[in-house]
Amino acid sequence: MEIEYKEKNFFTSKDLALSVIGGRWKIAIIWCLLQQTPLRLSEIQKYLPDVNQRMLIRQLRELEDDKIITRCVYPVVPPKVEYELSEIGLLLEPVVTSICDWGDNFRTFLEENPNETSVE
């Protein structure tokens, strides 16, 4: 997270929201947890194979610190940890949905308007 809301004045709700969900993989993680819940770390990794474990854990920690997800550790061996959206985290569903919907529209737009700019 780039901005710490604890240390800055936020005038708008969007700034506050973006400080929490603006991270590189945050929306993707929340998306996973909306598909299936709870999820173990290893399961999230299967959903997001492009994210390395280190990064994934860092993003999960930030989401946990911001109370968007909960982390439940089971005292077993090998260890088992389950991640779940919190109540306020679940309320992000409309955000994720609207992003996916727009992505659909944008994909259609791209197909209908092929790039005139060639990268060469």
Add this chain to the structure above:
Amino acid sequence: MEIEYKEKNFFTSKDLALSVIGGRWKIAIIWCLLQQTPLRLSEIQKYLPDVNQRMLIRQLRELEDDKIITRCVYPVVPPKVEYELSEIGLLLEPVVTSICDWGDNFRTFLEENPNETSVE
């Protein structure tokens, strides 16, 4: 923008969407243009005083390249340039709205659940 959709396979709409609107100030810029349109650069700067001009211009260029906004240059002195949301850009309104709405909820949540973690 971190990911070039021209160069990567995108399997989900969210990935495609995030590659376009995931930039640091993209949502904020789009938010401005939903409040008032068209806007000149100097006007966007008044909306977003924390963004330096260099950065703002870079983000505007990316949005323009992705066809989210249009840039109209008037051949006058001093120069006048107007930015406007494109058709596909206007469709981002539900995304911005849902983010703002969630931000409101999250602010309330923060007020109701004061931080137990003190930073010292």
Add this chain to the structure above:
DNA sequence: GTTTATAGTGACAAAAACGTCAGTATTGTT
């Protein structure tokens, strides 16, 4: 002829984000 306004660009530095690698803990299995 100097200043003003607007919308930039280029070079560079600082900061933040990201990735890689190696290592930890536990206990049950081979």
Add this chain to the structure above:
DNA sequence: AACAATACTGACGTTTTTGTCACTATAAAC
């Protein structure tokens, strides 16, 4: 005794992002 599985952490370096500073163009106003 070595190895496997899961969920990590720490050190470190690289890459990307962001910011700063100086600079450009133009015509009108003073």
